[in-house]
Amino acid sequence: MSQVAYLTPGKREQTKLANRLAILDAAREVFGELGFEAATVRDIIRRTTLSVGAFYNYYHSKEEVFDALADDGARRFRPILHALSAKASDFESYLRAAVRAYFDFLASEQESWVVRASATEPLPHVRNTPEILAVFEEVRTVFADVMDRGLAPKVDLDYLAASCIAVAREIGDRMMERAPVDVEAAAEFVVRLLLGGLPALPRWET
Numbered sequence: 001m002s003q004v005a006y007l008t009p010g011k012r013e014q015t016k017l018a019n020r021l022a023i024l025d026a027a028r029e030v031f032g033e034l035g036f037e038a039a040t041v042r043d044i045i046r047r048t049t050l051s052v053g054a055f056y057n058y059y060h061s062k063e064e065v066f067d068a069l070a071d072d073g074a075r076r077f078r079p080i081l082h083a084l085s086a087k088a089s090d091f092e093s094y095l096r097a098a099v100r101a102y103f104d105f106l107a108s109e110q111e112s113w114v115v116r117a118s119a120t121e122p123l124p125h126v127r128n129t130p131e132i133l134a135v136f137e138e139v140r141t142v143f144a145d146v147m148d149r150g151l152a153p154k155v156d157l158d159y160l161a162a163s164c165i166a167v168a169r170e171i172g173d174r175m176m177e178r179a180p181v182d183v184e185a186a187a188e189f190v191v192r193l194l195l196g197g198l199p200a201l202p203r204w205e206t
Contacts, residue, residue, distance in 0.1 A: 022048045027065045074131035085142040091152035100187040106172050
């Protein structure tokens with residue numbers, strides 16, 4: 001019998017977690033160096049000590065690995081967002097703090113990726129993983145509370161949460177393509193756009 005067969009349930013779960021983390025760490029490096037399109041599952045496996053068969057025990061494709069990376073990021077960001085919700089005094093202050101925290105998180109995450117691939121390469125669309133859905137519910141809940149306290153007009157909660165998240169995500173992606181990364185300017189753009197629309201945005205000199 002193999003050594004794995006003798007692992008206790010607790011040890012087996014620790015091994016599974018370690019293997020998943022090894023795959024995700026390897027995928028960050030590979031996607032950063034080669035770009036998502038050029039990267040292959042074998043490229044990821046080569047950065048680990050796992051066999052091909054072991055890899056497929058956890059993920060079936062590089063798309064699944066990418067989703068897992070997004071889910072892992074959302075899982076780690078959600079406590080930050082939750083802490084901000086406890087301090088929310090009105091819609092604008094929460095929006096500004098949440099967007100700034102998200103952009104700071106993106107910038108810090110970028111440091112763990114070895115980015116040599118083209119910044120203009122389109123990334124795959126991230127599906128609604130459990131943790132990403134939990135982030136949406138966190139934002140929606142705070143917006144609902146702010147509205148119930150009369151600190152913001154009552155509008156469609158689903159549309160409001162979805163639009164704020166979508167705008168922040170897209171602007172965040174564009175922010176990371178620029179050098180240097182300007183978190184403050186990007187966050188201010190998002191807040192002004194969401195609160196005041198186009199007339200509220202700062203003008204560029206032509």
